[in-house]
Amino acid sequence: MRFPVIHISFLPIAGIALFPFILVKKVEYKGHETFINHEKIHLAQQLELLLLGFYILYLLHYFYNLLKYLNHDKAYMNIIFEKEAYTMEREPEYLHKRKFCEWLRFL
Numbered sequence: 001m002r003f004p005v006i007h008i009s010f011l012p013i014a015g016i017a018l019f020p021f022i023l024v025k026k027v028e029y030k031g032h033e034t035f036i037n038h039e040k041i042h043l044a045q046q047l048e049l050l051l052l053g054f055y056i057l058y059l060l061h062y063f064y065n066l067l068k069y070l071n072h073d074k075a076y077m078n079i080i081f082e083k084e085a086y087t088m089e090r091e092p093e094y095l096h097k098r099k100f101c102e103w104l105r106f107l
């Protein structure tokens, strides 16, 4: 599935998936296969949770992790959706074989 990748130089983070768009801070990220695959995994997660469910669970899990680890980086890296995306981002075929709500496997 193809999604529009949009370059926004003032984006405060490297990139973000906001269905159906992938927003990137640097134009060179548009051609970075691993980076784009990571964001596409987030788009799949967003569709499974009807968008709003993803954003709510994402934030809840981040704040839960923040209380648990008292560290932003650890809290972020342990968000279940990030765990799936970072683990599988280097597999270009992952999205073709990925099962529904595969992120649950990373709990």
Ligand SMILES: [Zn+2]
Binding pocket: 038, 042, 081, 082, 085
């Ligand atoms: Zn991510």
